[in-house]
Amino acid sequence: MKKVPYGISNFQTIREQNYLYVDKSKYIEILENEPPYQFFIRPRKFGKSLFLSMIENYYDINKAEKFEELFKDLYIGLNPTERRNQYLVLYINFSNLVVSEGKERFIESFDNCVLSAAKEFLAKYDKFFQDKDILNESKGAEIVINKIISLTNTTNKKMFIIIDEYDNFANDLISCGNKNLYYEVISSEGYVRTFYKTIKTGTAFCVERIFITGVSPIMLDDLTSGFNITINLTLENNVNEMLGFNEEEIRSILKEYKIDEMFDLETVLKDMKKYYDGYLFSKFSKNRVYNPSLSLYFIQNIIKNKVYPENLLDMNIKTDYRKLENMAFNFRDEEIVKKLILGEEISTKLVEKFNLEYMYDKKENFVSLLYYMGMLTIHNTYFDKYIMAIPNYAVRTIYWEYFIEKFQEKSKLLVEDEMLFDAVNNMASNGKITLFNEYLKNFISVLSNRDLMQFNEKSVKMILISFFINGIYLVNSEFEVEGGYIDIFLSSNKAYDKYINYEWVIELKYIKESEKDKFEEVKNQGLEQLQRYKCSSKLEHASNKSKKYLLIIVIGKKHVECIEL
Template structure:
């Protein structure tokens, strides 16, 4: 690894040459090249979440293998791991075709095809010197692509280019395709999936299947969702997903790499916080950190939600809206830092999603990096335990929970401010607004119970995690409390807060609204009594918190009461 306390950080930079020549901080992943060459498969597909180093690795492979500018490119790898390998002799040995769809984002297929044509035109323009060895017909075909003519058989453009390169250099071609599935996912979300699939089935199939000019193909993507349509009959492909134990160290940042980076930038004292925020991913049997978040933390020198604020959540949001009635229990468990037991595999397709939304939503979350394995994966078992990997994703989940079930309400910030300031009347008023403005949520069958209210309150108070350690269903004293907020800085004289929730079953036909609220007030008293009898306050006292706000909240539909005591 190149390291220097004064080096720049490659925030948003994914071109390998740019990183090396401009002395950006680099986690040395060049041994990936050796592993690629040792792998016997003709075509390799690496599926990883976005922002986990796929594009930088594809760029690295391009500069390593490309016969074009090979002497200049060789200098990029001096003193890096691959330079010590016997496979370094493979440097500069092949013509390379490298394309990326990572920025594809189009509303319809007409615009999508224009974007694809633009990408291919630029690739052809890199190799305009190939016409030196072409006949007139080939020159005309080549320049038709560069001009973007409608007469071009665009599906065959990559296999044709591989033929031109082979005939020019006398060497077989390495084909690199970054984020192969982005146009597929985008088309699915926006409603033109069939047209995109029809194109890409031929486009990928021609260049990767039975291509006599192909030395090796390497593809990256987030999901393997399109396998049944795009790669039909492509028997020479090997998929390396986050469930596999091979290649795991090359996508993401390892523990020892993070420790060294923190030391290089004088931030080693932050290791525990960095672990809590950005670690937790289990790829195969290897623990990895999110590299995008690590680089941004080193640059900003503060903990924050960096990865989840980047683009790419459209498919997740689509299915959350479709399934919000069915996955509430699991969603609530994840917010509570609990594990869920779900079916996970590598063969998820869009067809699977359409047939069984509820089962495959968790597969989608997992492969997209929003959930991770809670224990090492047993490939002989269909089901496994999943969890939220770290603090960064937990905060995203809490925000997503509110958006999915309650929309974008401006009342949430007012509610959390009222809670941290101990203003119970204001808290009650803002909670009342939230419940009244979201009538539809109470029509969801089976959701009308304590866990729903627990999820609601947890989702709301997770907004306070900068100031409090927020925990749910934790052990304290003689039992388990519902919600607890422990001030992170006790010197600022903030109260510790314990909240006990009750969901009340009432025959509303027989009781007046006044009687319903009497029952709710009684349940609030029971909740406060439970806090005292179970000695939940002990966990705050042991942490040196002198002032504690105890809150009991009882719900019935949109009706509720709140009672509190200070100690």
């Protein structure tokens, strides 16, 4: 059985050490039919580095003797192009630049990054060069890249320049609020833009192909005047599935690891679809893709432990997303965040490149940035508008945790404590709501007047969701059944399946203090809705757990009634 390639981004290692490889080599042929200077972005942990490693191995002139070993059973091995193993490949990764210690330290780290890549390039292709010491006295990324291009031009060979994480330092600068340094290094005569201008000059000589990746188009507008040669392939239909796994690939992986001998295969597919699928990168495509890193994390866990992972979101990926989240939420557009938390969709025009000076002025910039980061995806389109939604359950938990943090900062209330833990456990194992009822009443009773301003049904729903997201339930907001949309359906987290005897269907109602005489009418309406849900075949087949039905009515700002059907 092949090893699970979780966290492995070196193509040669995967091919030589019996790791599973999902064949993406057909996209080499597709990319060759596009203009040669290419720009492509995808969210964090979406397989960019592995893909770059694959194309580096394919085009590297030094890897010609290894071509059969590395590619023999892949699409491109059976259908090689004329450009295979024809280039001197310069690979630069900008993921580790220093941004927190000022301009001089940043430039030093930028220079060292480029110099290190250049030295590796010269060492790798030393047989082609006469002057091995050309970089000994060189200082500055612009000078170094210019010398490498000039030297390669004397060899009668062509260069392929690959740049990974082109925007990493920009994202970090914006996230920590250091816009001044960003403007300095990316301005018309700024250090970074000058570096890219030099690469552009090289395209008139030996630089035949360029491929640049990152997670956002955050620098694209600012670079354009000096580097206006790349085609942006990010939204193109023919590369929609270039990174990530489609459903057929996920099914194939599960069969490879004999998951069907441990679990019902269709159930696992259904669960993975809910947790990790949903990404659509082109409005012209119909096929959605799964986050590959999260999918492999999940599969590795169930192979090793024969049970679903307790945390559906890999902590390594969670850390990466939180860094991006800090940048995105600099917009402070809480209304959009609230809508997304409640499962609503957002209509927007998609911004294809940002100018930092105007970035925070428009709502569509915020939504577009969330899309590029993988925190939103295309749900549908309408004329020139994109209808955006959260792609899957794993990403949704990031929004919920963000809400909890902000809510706790404002209210000084702690959402998680032992009483809540016991209350939720009692609901799951015994089907009893006594402790939860008490907890909810106590929680709302101590909310401040500031917390209770504009208090409504949506406010109650967000608070309730925050109670359950880190527990043993999966929270399904606006769960669609034949009888309508369930406000909250608490389905079991299969990592804790043996402890859960009951799942909960919750209907929420809010009555203004001035309209409390409508209580009986609202109660009857809520109970009638629950009765309809109870007859739902979709809900019945959602799992084999016993279902409990709960109506929660909040009256005014302090009074709570929990009524079980």
